[in-house]
Amino acid sequence: MKAHFGAFASRFASRFASRFGSLAGLVILGALLAVLSPDFLTLSNLMNVLNQVSLNGLVAVGMTFVILTGGIDLSVGSILAFSGVLLAALLKRGTPGFLAILAALALGTFFGLANGAAVARFKLQPFIVTMAFMTIFRGATFVFTQGRPITGLGDVGLFASLGRGDIVGIPWSGILLLASLGAAVFVLSRTVYGKSVYAVGGNAEAARLSGLAVRTTQASVYAISGFFAALAGVVLASRLDSAQPLAGQGYELDAIAAVVLGGTSLSGGRGFMIGTLVGALIIGVLNNGLNLLEVSSFYQQIVKGSVILLAVLADRMK
Secondary structure: OHHHHHHHHHHHHHHHHHHHHHHHHHHHHHHHHHHHOOOOOOHHHHHHHHHHHHHHHHHHHHHHHHHHOOOOOOOHHHHHHHHHHHHHHHHHOOOOHHHHHHHHHHHHHHHHHHHHHHHHHHOOOHHHHHHHHHHHHHHHHHHHHOOOOEEOOOOOHHHHHHHHOEEOOEEHHHHHHHHHHHHHHHHHHHOHHHHHHHHHHHOHHHHHHOOOOHHHHHHHHHHHHHHHHHHHHHHHHHHHOEEOOOOOOOHHHHHHHHHHHOOOOOOOOOOOHHHHHHHHHHHHHHHHHHHHOOOOHHHHHHHHHHHHHHHHHHHHHO
16 A cells, blocks of 8 residues: 555656646745845836746747757757848848848748758758757858848837837737747647657657658758747847847757756657746746846856756656
């Protein structure tokens, strides 16, 4: 009897940690910061956290698709930068904002598809492929801009709203993140394509023998990742009213950290999109709290790295 109870308790604890461990961590972190800093729970600060989390959250939504298939995408920061400078260049030439945004999103999707084609068609390691494309895309960004930022984009309707506007105090970027998250949750949980993503990540060979288009699925998730990286680039350019060729550096690491903190396995096949939002919020709340507590930026890097390491160790233990 005791043995059965112990086994049941062990399974329950494992499932609880998998599903709600990251959420419990976010609640504990928020409660601790609320005690340490009276400014943390103010409405203006919470909206600021949502605004700051939106960029990493958008990139992490696309990264989740990739990691669920057992891949990884290190090129998202470079895609973000190139998409942003393309958008800025088109706006400076008088292109309507809506068309400029579409062009930037199309470019990001195409770059992501290039990653996916190399991984799926030639069966190359995603880490090596995306690291190579990270360098190529960053270099192309510098060639395109001659290493100079593009500034003075102006208040161009939809473009300006994405990074600087709000509805009843809620930033547009946060609303965009939540809408993207909702669409991603629907795709992964309610569509055949979503089931294919999980199946490919769980066992690609078994998925192939079951008749699933494994290569197509593998290529498509990188296209999705490129799209969301480009969307984050559009939001960042709007927020700064400029596009920087160095934008997006380190974003790939924050996105991967958000996905892993949210409970998605680096080996693929297991995870859920809501967890990615929780992971992004953990990183955003941690950064915000350390700033409120006036912790040196040098120490902040150590703390963030330690949190990521603990998340990877937890994933390995699961």
